[in-house]
Amino acid sequence: MDTDATGHRDPDRLMRRAGVSGNPDRDQHFLVDDRVLDRIPGYLPDSADRSHLLEIGGGTGALTDRLLAVAERVTVVERDAGLAAFLREEFSADVEDGRLSVVEGDALAVDLPDFSACVSNLPYGISSEVTFRLLPTERPLVLTFQLEFAERMAAEAGTSEYGRLSVGAQHYADVEVVERVPKEAFDPAPAVESAVVRTTPRAPDYAVDDEAFFLDFVKALFTQRRKTVRNAIRNTTHISGVADGSAVVERAPEELLAKRPGDLRPGEFAELTALAADHR
Structure with a gap:
């Protein structure tokens, strides 16, 4: 050797x-x-x-x-x-x-x-x-x-x-x-x-009930990274599996909806995912 x-x-x-x-x-x-x-x-x-x-x-x-x-x-x-x-x-x-x-x-x-x-x-x-x-x-x-x-x-x-x-x-x-x-x-x-x-x-400082849906939701929003989160949620239901994007938008905080996907921290994606999960 x-x-x-x-x-x-x-x-x-x-x-x-x-x-x-x-x-x-x-x-x-x-x-x-x-x-x-x-x-x-x-x-x-x-x-x-x-x-x-x-x-x-x-x-x-x-x-x-x-x-x-x-x-x-x-x-x-x-x-x-x-x-x-x-x-x-x-x-x-x-x-x-x-x-x-x-x-x-x-x-x-x-x-x-x-x-x-x-x-x-x-x-x-x-x-x-x-x-x-x-x-x-x-x-x-x-x-x-x-x-x-x-x-x-x-x-x-x-x-x-x-x-x-x-x-x-x-x-x-x-x-x-x-x-x-x-x-x-x-x-x-x-x-x-x-x-x-x-x-x-390390464990995240936020809760995610369904990791697969969380990752799919993140993927969907990044296909519209130049749009506001409001429009990205509405435009990507065919990717995210969300049945009613407008219903999610109605419940989401305005400070998140006004951002673009690239400005959302992982915890903010998790917050939106929790709202979207009720409309799959």
């Missing part, structure tokens, strides 16, 4: 041993910058339980190697059969010791273990779907995304980046962009910059 000065496996040598190169057509961009890889596990909150870390998209194992250094157990989900086999061979001692499990399959379809936290360089094509599968588990997450996606996740109300992704993510957790990652940190380099995001789970 080849390791660098810190005792970790070298990402370029891992790629050579695996006999692979990244394939953009398959959403494969391997993170190969040692310094970034070394920092990523440290972005977990200090209070995070590191007993069982989940990694989505293990690739050739450069991040897996770093996670094994800080966790009691690691489970990797890898959809590529060849890479899954390579991980089992490369980390055979950890597999035999029960410290590493490799699950071959699609992260959107396989049964996920009862993990304590997730640290992953996500395939960008499934970023949103995977993130919203992970967020409801109420576990800390450290995930690498395209920079634009990361900034939208963490955006505050009233900014141009703020949207339904922001509201949805911040409904479940505090969201922080903790590091920007240049294109050159990947092989092959993607077309855009990336960023590492940390989400720390």
Whole structure:
């Protein structure tokens, strides 16, 4: 096993041993910058339980190697059969010791273990779907995304980046962009910059009885983000599932109706959702 000065496996040598190169057509961009890889596990909150870390998209194992250094157990989900086999061979001692499990399959379809936290360089094509599968588990997450996606996740109300992704993510957790990652940190380099995001789970300071309806209502209003909330509610009943948008408007506070969707905080969306729920 080849390791660098810190005792970790070298990402370029891992790629050579695996006999692979990244394939953009398959959403494969391997993170190969040692310094970034070394920092990523440290972005977990200090209070995070590191007993069982989940990694989505293990690739050739450069991040897996770093996670094994800080966790009691690691489970990797890898959809590529060849890479899954390579991980089992490369980390055979950890597999035999029960410290590493490799699950071959699609992260959107396989049964996920009862993990304590997730640290992953996500395939960008499934970023949103995977993130919203992970967020409801109420576990800390450290995930690498395209920079634009990361900034939208963490955006505050009233900014141009703020949207339904922001509201949805911040409904479940505090969201922080903790590091920007240049294109050159990947092989092959993607077309855009990336960023590492940390989400720390916490209960919202508002009540939502039906999360699916809440998220659908938020999605509907953001299709009319340049309209006032009053008009957005009336114009999107076919998306939100609200039977009578005017009835919701009649009950809603004027200070919310006069705003645009991009100016509503998550708690204000929840307030409107509670009114809309009576008119589904």
